[in-house]
Amino acid sequence: MGREAAMGESVVENGTAPRLALPPRPKTRLGLWQHLKATRANSVSTWSDAAFEMELGERHMLWRHVIIANAPEHVRHVLLDNAENYVRSSLSRRLLEPGLGQGLLTTHGATWRRQRRMMAPAFAAKRIADFAPAMVEAAERLAWDWSRVPPSAPVDLAEAMSGLTLAIISEAMFSVRVDPEIALIGQAVAVYQSAIRPSIADLIGLPDWLPRPAVRRAHRIFAESDRVIQRLIDERRRHGGPDDLLAMLLAAPDGEAPASAKEVRDHVATIFTAGHETTANALAWTFYLLSLHPAERRRLEDELDRVLGERAATAEDVPNLTFTRMVIEESMRLYPPAHTMSRQALGPDRLGTIELRKGSSVLIVPWLLHRHRKLWDRPDEFRPDRFAPAEVAARPRFAYIPFGAGPHICIGASFAMTEAILCLATIARRFRLTLVPGTTVEPVGLITLRPKHGLPMRLERR
Numbered sequence: 001m002g003r004e005a006a007m008g009e010s011v012v013e014n015g016t017a018p019r020l021a022l023p024p025r026p027k028t029r030l031g032l033w034q035h036l037k038a039t040r041a042n043s044v045s046t047w048s049d050a051a052f053e054m055e056l057g058e059r060h061m062l063w064r065h066v067i068i069a070n071a072p073e074h075v076r077h078v079l080l081d082n083a084e085n086y087v088r089s090s091l092s093r094r095l096l097e098p099g100l101g102q103g104l105l106t107t108h109g110a111t112w113r114r115q116r117r118m119m120a121p122a123f124a125a126k127r128i129a130d131f132a133p134a135m136v137e138a139a140e141r142l143a144w145d146w147s148r149v150p151p152s153a154p155v156d157l158a159e160a161m162s163g164l165t166l167a168i169i170s171e172a173m174f175s176v177r178v179d180p181e182i183a184l185i186g187q188a189v190a191v192y193q194s195a196i197r198p199s200i201a202d203l204i205g206l207p208d209w210l211p212r213p214a215v216r217r218a219h220r221i222f223a224e225s226d227r228v229i230q231r232l233i234d235e236r237r238r239h240g241g242p243d244d245l246l247a248m249l250l251a252a253p254d255g256e257a258p259a260s261a262k263e264v265r266d267h268v269a270t271i272f273t274a275g276h277e278t279t280a281n282a283l284a285w286t287f288y289l290l291s292l293h294p295a296e297r298r299r300l301e302d303e304l305d306r307v308l309g310e311r312a313a314t315a316e317d318v319p320n321l322t323f324t325r326m327v328i329e330e331s332m333r334l335y336p337p338a339h340t341m342s343r344q345a346l347g348p349d350r351l352g353t354i355e356l357r358k359g360s361s362v363l364i365v366p367w368l369l370h371r372h373r374k375l376w377d378r379p380d381e382f383r384p385d386r387f388a389p390a391e392v393a394a395r396p397r398f399a400y401i402p403f404g405a406g407p408h409i410c411i412g413a414s415f416a417m418t419e420a421i422l423c424l425a426t427i428a429r430r431f432r433l434t435l436v437p438g439t440t441v442e443p444v445g446l447i448t449l450r451p452k453h454g455l456p457m458r459l460e461r462r
């Protein structure tokens with residue numbers, strides 16, 4: 001089936017908006033086999049032009065009934081108003097459970113509610129300021145390393161952002177700098193994320209009792225990192241320690257038994273997985289967009305000069321870095337790190353004209369919704385001003401959902417926004433980053449949306 005050439009190369013054309021990197025787009029509807037293959041390789045490459053205008057889509061994939069909810073009212077219905085009728089799909093459970101076990105991303109019902117209650121205080125907006133110094137220090141350390149890179153030598157920004165957010169989540173979790181042992185946890189999570197492509201069996205929904213090589217593979221990937229986590233748990237139980245995320249996971253909520261070592265391990269793996277590559281990708285895409293939009297980059301630098309001057313950022317600066325926040329929000333509109341969410345109906349329901357039955361799947365795809373032709377003016381252009389308060393208030397709330405919505409809304413949303421704002425501010429205050437000319441950039445949707453070939457960038461000191 002014919003596919004258009006990728007608009008991979010980003011071109012700055014004088015006077016017109018630069019063309020931004022897009023994945024290949026099918027010109028005609030893909031057959032089942034082609035669709036499954038394309039989903040495995042890059043799930044955002046399966047959507048045709050028509051998908052960016054539809055409100056509801058429906059597919060029958062052998063025995064699977066799949067609905068695409070692509071209008072704010074349908075998204076609201078599934079994620080919020082009738083959320084009790086939906087659980088995360090068995091596909092995402094099949095992908096995540098072998099490595100992450102029983103954590104917030106894989107459980108539902110009473111177990112999920114208990115876990116969410118236990119973790120909510122640690123991620124509450126008022127606690128996030130406690131993590132801010134570690135966020136800024138990690139970004140300052142990276143800037144210091146970069147100050148010794150010769151201007152002619154490009155850095156891989158995607159890799160650098162991944163290292164940065166790993167350092168931050170490690171410090172928030174264990175109150176230690178990344179050492180070679182802690183790095184093993186990050187490596188395991190990264191390897192797992194690249195390794196867990198859905199198999200064709202996963203995509204067509206074969207029964208769970210069929211043998212799954214993914215389970216054995218996951219155990220191998222996490223073997224060493226699990227030993228490190230176990231040692232950190234044992235040490236902390238014996239000697240106590242600071243009030244970090246690990247302390248929160250080990251503390252028993254009132255009247256409840258403390259979590260077992262296996263439960264704590266699953267939560268650690270879940271938080272590292274959910275909270276590391278997502279923010280790294282948000283930052284990497286943000287620098288990519290700024291590199292193509294010098295005027296917006298100048299506005300950002302002006303704000304940083306005005307609010308911070310020569311000093312390092314702190315948590316108190318975050319509310320004043322309004323344009324910095326708008327830049328990140330617009331970047332997550334165009335390149336949402338969590339590009340697709342899936343749900344499975346527990347019982348019958350109706351979306352518009354479509355009847356859902358027990359077991360029907362619903363896809364909610366920020367990649368489509370955030371570029372929807374009827375919701376956004378010039379949807380493929382980078383315009384941070386869309387996130388000025390008046391414009392936000394004029395839009396349906398469920399048109400923009402980088403952190404999801406409803407009961408499963410990202411528990412780390414405040415953490416991630418604070419982290420992204422402080423890291424962007426710290427780096428952009430010191431460096432101007434430019435994409436190496438001629439670079440082909442292609443978004444690839446696996447678990448998160450990342451630049452397929454990395455992002456080579458040149459650094460210029462400000």
Ligand code: HEM
Nearest residue numbers: 104274275278279282337338341403404408410411412416
């Ligand atoms: C820019 C960064 C991030 C983005 C775009 C993002 C996005 C999301 C989205 C869309 C969901 C909802 C998934 C669904 O409904 O199926 C989610 C859930 C979750 N996120 Fe994030 N996330 C980010 C950062 C973080 C961070 C920093 C953490 C932790 C430190 C985190 C932890 C979680 C957890 C544990 C869940 C599951 C919540 C639940 O089901 O109760 N995320 N995230």
